Amino acid sequence: MTAAGTRQPSLTDVAGVAGVSHMTVSRVINGTGPVRPETRARVLAAIEELGYRPNSAARALVTGRTGTLGVVALESNLYGPASTLYGIENAAREAGYAITISSVSRPGRSSIADAVENLRRQAVEGIIVIAPHVTAGRALEAAPADFPVVAVGGGEAAPVPVISVDQRDGARRATEHLLALGHRTVWHVAGPEDWLEARDRELGWRETLERHGVDVPEVIRGDWSSRSGYEAGRSLAKEGDLDAVFAGNDQMALGLLRAFAEAGVSVPRDVRVAGFDDVPEAAYFTPPLTTVRQDFIEVGRRTFGLLTQRMDGGDRHARALVVPELIVRESTGPR
Amino acid sequence: MTAAGTRQPSLTDVAGVAGVSHMTVSRVINGTGPVRPETRARVLAAIEELGYRPNSAARALVTGRTGTLGVVALESNLYGPASTLYGIENAAREAGYAITISSVSRPGRSSIADAVENLRRQAVEGIIVIAPHVTAGRALEAAPADFPVVAVGGGEAAPVPVISVDQRDGARRATEHLLALGHRTVWHVAGPEDWLEARDRELGWRETLERHGVDVPEVIRGDWSSRSGYEAGRSLAKEGDLDAVFAGNDQMALGLLRAFAEAGVSVPRDVRVAGFDDVPEAAYFTPPLTTVRQDFIEVGRRTFGLLTQRMDGGDRHARALVVPELIVRESTGPR
DNA sequence: GCTCCGAATGTTAACGCTAACAGATTTGAT
DNA sequence: ATCAAATCTGTTAGCGTTAACATTCGGAGC
Numbered sequence: 001m002t003a004a005g006t007r008q009p010s011l012t013d014v015a016g017v018a019g020v021s022h023m024t025v026s027r028v029i030n031g032t033g034p035v036r037p038e039t040r041a042r043v044l045a046a047i048e049e050l051g052y053r054p055n056s057a058a059r060a061l062v063t064g065r066t067g068t069l070g071v072v073a074l075e076s077n078l079y080g081p082a083s084t085l086y087g088i089e090n091a092a093r094e095a096g097y098a099i100t101i102s103s104v105s106r107p108g109r110s111s112i113a114d115a116v117e118n119l120r121r122q123a124v125e126g127i128i129v130i131a132p133h134v135t136a137g138r139a140l141e142a143a144p145a146d147f148p149v150v151a152v153g154g155g156e157a158a159p160v161p162v163i164s165v166d167q168r169d170g171a172r173r174a175t176e177h178l179l180a181l182g183h184r185t186v187w188h189v190a191g192p193e194d195w196l197e198a199r200d201r202e203l204g205w206r207e208t209l210e211r212h213g214v215d216v217p218e219v220i221r222g223d224w225s226s227r228s229g230y231e232a233g234r235s236l237a238k239e240g241d242l243d244a245v246f247a248g249n250d251q252m253a254l255g256l257l258r259a260f261a262e263a264g265v266s267v268p269r270d271v272r273v274a275g276f277d278d279v280p281e282a283a284y285f286t287p288p289l290t291t292v293r294q295d296f297i298e299v300g301r302r303t304f305g306l307l308t309q310r311m312d313g314g315d316r317h318a319r320a321l322v323v324p325e326l327i328v329r330e331s332t333g334p335r
Numbered sequence: 336m337t338a339a340g341t342r343q344p345s346l347t348d349v350a351g352v353a354g355v356s357h358m359t360v361s362r363v364i365n366g367t368g369p370v371r372p373e374t375r376a377r378v379l380a381a382i383e384e385l386g387y388r389p390n391s392a393a394r395a396l397v398t399g400r401t402g403t404l405g406v407v408a409l410e411s412n413l414y415g416p417a418s419t420l421y422g423i424e425n426a427a428r429e430a431g432y433a434i435t436i437s438s439v440s441r442p443g444r445s446s447i448a449d450a451v452e453n454l455r456r457q458a459v460e461g462i463i464v465i466a467p468h469v470t471a472g473r474a475l476e477a478a479p480a481d482f483p484v485v486a487v488g489g490g491e492a493a494p495v496p497v498i499s500v501d502q503r504d505g506a507r508r509a510t511e512h513l514l515a516l517g518h519r520t521v522w523h524v525a526g527p528e529d530w531l532e533a534r535d536r537e538l539g540w541r542e543t544l545e546r547h548g549v550d551v552p553e554v555i556r557g558d559w560s561s562r563s564g565y566e567a568g569r570s571l572a573k574e575g576d577l578d579a580v581f582a583g584n585d586q587m588a589l590g591l592l593r594a595f596a597e598a599g600v601s602v603p604r605d606v607r608v609a610g611f612d613d614v615p616e617a618a619y620f621t622p623p624l625t626t627v628r629q630d631f632i633e634v635g636r637r638t639f640g641l642l643t644q645r646m647d648g649g650d651r652h653a654r655a656l657v658v659p660e661l662i663v664r665e666s667t668g669p670r
Numbered sequence: 671g672c673t674c675c676g677a678a679t680g681t682t683a684a685c686g687c688t689a690a691c692a693g694a695t696t697t698g699a700t
Numbered sequence: 701a702t703c704a705a706a707t708c709t710g711t712t713a714g715c716g717t718t719a720a721c722a723t724t725c726g727g728a729g730c
Contacts, residue, residue: 011716011717026717030718035678054717056401057391057393057395058396060717061687061716063717089436089438093437093438093453098435098453098457099436100435118433121388121389123391226616226618229619254619254620257621258619258623261621283562284592346686346687347686355709357686357710358710358711359710361687361688368707368709369707369708393687396687397687397714398688398689
């Protein structure tokens with residue numbers, strides 16, 4: 001029923017009604033070339049009358065441009081990636097581009113390559129890969145030089161432009177903040193090893209501890225989920241001399257808070273906790289969570305900008321860094 | 336740099352290399368018509384050699400099919416809509432469709448109509464509107480009969496197929512559960528009035544109370560955010576005889592928990608709380624939250640199914656209902 | 671009045687693909 | 701061997717649009 005029997009009107013149909021040639025109609029629509037005001041009015045009236053809508057396939061065929069960008073997104077409800085997607089979509093729409101998404105259930109070299117191939121078959125003009133993964137980075141190493149691809153938050157070594165939030169700096173801020181409160185050291189519940197963001201946050205944390213010459217406790221590995229944070233919290237609660245924990249994201253911090261509450265460990269009195277992301281709920285955790293805020297809308301905008309630059313022949317090695325911000329709340333408050 | 340100087344190879348180029356006509360190449364690619372195995376092999380080799388990729392615009396022009404579906408999504412990080420989007424994308428991709436999204440920052444009659452028009456200009460074959468809003472429903476009343484549009488979770492009166500989770504039933508389950516625990520009545524913190532889901536949950540709650548012949552307290556209006564739940568909690572905590580609260584979603588429930596904790600009201604000892612959605616974090620709230628789980632992946636799948644039915648001439652008034660499930664946790668546990 | 675020039679419009683030819691039919695080649699039965 | 705039927709391959713046209721060039725039409729300048 002897509003076209004309900006009758007064919008969609010074409011340029012020629014409009015031209016017939018308006019009593020002009022199809023080219024004049026084309027000129028009216030695209031604003032190319034001069035058209036007498038009264039002719040334009042007749043054409044516009046005919047367009048209205050017929051409910052004419054340009055055929056994008058025909059236009060794409062002849063111009064070689066589809067006006068569509070592809071986004072490879074990780075199929076997750078993680079706050080960051082979803083927000084980034086909307087940021088990109090907004091910037092793209094304003095510039096007249098449409099966004100086609102291809103989601104990937106679990107990141108991996110081949111699944112990402114498949115998604116990219118899938119999008120290229122859709123004839124997108126450029127591709128944005130939101131997959132802050134080690135494997136995503138590796139998949140992008142093979143990115144063709146003659147097709148514009150940019151990455152968000154990953155693939156430092158890949159020959160594509162990369163936009164990221166400065167995770168190390170964010171982790172440094174959180175760690176410094178905890179140390180400044182007088183703690184001997186800061187424990188860290190890290191995200192999965194194959195996430196670049198997890199690595200960078202861990203690195204920022206480690207560097208800061210080392211710079212201050214304090215003991216670096218063994219890192220505890222989570223998987224971003226509240227569950228893993230909860231498990232980390234249960235084992236941490238058994239440590240006698242625990243006093244500050246920096247969680248790799250807010251979900252894990254929530255799990256920590258839960259585990260500590262169950263174990264009768266009070267936050268911030270017995271232990272101080274910080275997270276990362278500033279999800280909208282973080283301010284309402286028990287207690288409200290100190291965390292590192294990332295401006296994902298800005299990330300989306302910058303990403304789109306870098307992609308268009310690259311489509312115009314820009315450098316494959318461009319980099320953009322967005323600076324995060326520490327938000328202090330009760331979980332690291334006074335005791 | 337999109338095509339880096341040299342033109343993309345076409346069917347004719349492949350045909351030249353393989354020593355056949357372009358039609359034979361087309362047949363190999365689409366599997367239409369018979370081709371001798373050795374000819375097929377030669378063609379496949381030529382495709383490989385040239386890195387040929389079919390031109391989707393040309394194909395769309397001649398077939399009249401773009402293989403693309405449009406999704407109008409509300410630009411929000413709400414757990415439900417985002418999950419639904421992935422469910423749709425998955426089902427569509429498996430069936431060989433691509434998904435183009437057009438996001439809407441705030442729902443409204445004209446913004447949704449704009450998004451729909453935007454997608455139609457992209458020549459999508461059908462459109463899914465994820466906007467469980469009263470205004471979205473109104474926008475869809477004007478949906479053209481000759482173009483396939485389906486709605487997720489909204490627009491009961493609109494002449495388009497609708498897929499929804501049975502919100503009333505979910506609210507009924509939560510409310511029954513609370514009443515069964517012996518409470519005199521159940522308070523309700525509702526979502527924004529212009530969300531159909533908010534209305535239906537409120538309705539399910541109200542009906543259940545009435546059926547049990549208990550007092551229906553005045554509804555407290557929130558906006559889905561934890562902040563609004565927190566404010567609701569502050570005013571509720573002042574009520575003396577408070578004993579059970581059903582929140583319209585998990586974020587607001589979180590705010591409630593926070594406000595109660597601050598006010599020294601213990602959950603579940605002094606008051607029992609239930610939410611709606613079962614976001615992944617709900618199990619790690621303090622205390623873990625009793626809530627109503629919605630299977631959004633299933634919703635996405637069903638939505639895609641209904642859209643394809645509609646594209647094949649299916650009924651404009653089709654309806655699909657997904658049944659939610661009550662998840663009981665400590666927030667309504669024993670005292 | 672005639673030429674010349676720019677503004678306005680028209681004509682034609684692609685773009686890369688599939689549909690429809692036509693032609694060539696093989697197969698099987700006589 | 702011979703013809704019909706099947707199988708395989710080729711030729712042509714056209715989808716709706718824009719690019720490039722051709723034509724027409726009005727006025728300005730002499």
